[in-house]
Amino acid sequence: MRILVLGGSGFVGRSIAELAVERGDDVTVFNRGHATAPAGTRTVIGDRQTPTGLDALGDSTWDAVVDTWSADAAVVGAAARALHGRAGHYTYISSRSVYVLGEDRLVPDDEPGYAGDKRRGEQAAHAFGGPLLLARAGLILGPYxxxxxxxxxxxxxxxxxxxxxxxxxxxxxxYLDTRDLAAFVLDAAATGRTGPYDLVSPxxxxxxxxxxxxxxxxxxxxxxxxxxxxxxxxxxxxxxxxxxxxxxxxxxxxxxxxxxDVSHALAAGLRCRxxxxxxxxxxxxxxxxxxxxxxxxxxxxxxxxxxxxxxxx
Structure with a gap:
């Protein structure tokens, strides 16, 4: 696959980019250039928080996009809109924090802090207008x-x-090893899975x-x-x-x-080392x-x- 990782030099994004390269995918990493991207990737430098930050991507197309942004949801929406029609699948790395504590319902739209940012990020990602996976990760551990x-x-x-x-x-x-999260996300993109998945070990x-x-x-x-x-x-x-x-x-x-309960993710192929x-x-x-x-x-x-x-x- 041709894969675009928005992020790709930190924790989860780096694990995804590395595994994609290992699998033989053509991987583009988009970031601000503050850290070195994994070997075997192509780096595009830009600041997606600026109005023209995504222009550096040009008119390229991809089979799949993975977005690891965890702050202001407007940034997610801008990327999703910009990549509409230019990618076959979009994954937004969200969090199980979007749930109200102890309840099977989502936090309100105006929830402050990290949980609210992730919930609003999920909503903004729908601007992609195509197949969308919401990877609601739990506690993530592992290298990086x-x-x-x-x-x-x-x-x-x-x-x-x-x-x-x-x-x-x-x-x-x-918890979930970051590399097992990466494997699920890449497999889901390849098979076109959509919708929310709670991603954490049993x-x-x-x-x-x-x-x-x-x-x-x-x-x-x-x-x-x-x-x-x-x-x-x-x-x-x-x-x-x-x-x-x-x-x-x-x-x-x-x-x-x-x-x-992670039975939905396990049935979809989540494996935990x-x-x-x-x-x-x-x-x-x-x-x-x-x-x-x-x-x-x-x-x-x-x-x-x-x-x-x-x-x-």
Missing amino acids: ENIGRLPWWLNRLRRGGPTLAPGPYDLPLQ SGHTTMGEFLDTANTVTGGRADLRWTDPQTILDAGIQPWTQLPVWLPPGPLHAALHQG PVTDTITDTWAWLTSLPGGAPQRADRPVVGLDPQTEAGLL
Whole structure:
């Protein structure tokens, strides 16, 4: 296929571009030129936030477009309109955050923040006027992560010593390796799938215990995991998800983010690699970087400071 990736040098977009090249596709990456695109791609530089930013694409045509934009939906709409009639399929990388917490309905159009941006982005993408896939991804992990969740845990466990491990040990987790997301998106484009798909592993694909045990082993087995009751952690004022990435205590929020029904995506071909592969490959990538993991400027830095952790332990 001839594929256009809008983005393509960061986290998810880079995974999609790399896999497409590996499969033998002709891949064009469109970005602002702030980062190097994957080998084997053709880079077109432009700023899609400006009125003429998409002009650099010229009059080229593609079999499929993948749009990874996560901010102002007007940018998505502009790209979708500009590519109308010039591509056979359009994928917008959305998020399961578009759902009202714990309910099977979407957030309102005026919802502020990330959830609202993604929901409005979905609506704007319909301006493409052709086959449209809405890839509503859950928690995404794997190489190239620029949010910091798995990298923070890997670095913390590598440091070793007594380590706060949020329980319960058998707490089920849902996440998706960025490369498995890429595979689904490319396969869906090739077969013309349309509509929304919730893309995340089945609940319990791994557990908090397996997740941290595996990460500890991969990073050298230096950490002494101290499994701690959720209420003890909450009573100490430690914030789930942000100070302890990935983890949410049992309750409504955990049910919403780690116990979703993904049967629709599985039936459509979603496949999820073992957690060991995700963690091992992410650690190999992380240790190859001279300056540590990248961090998106529009996302908060995650992780628990050592003093707070030591105080609770």
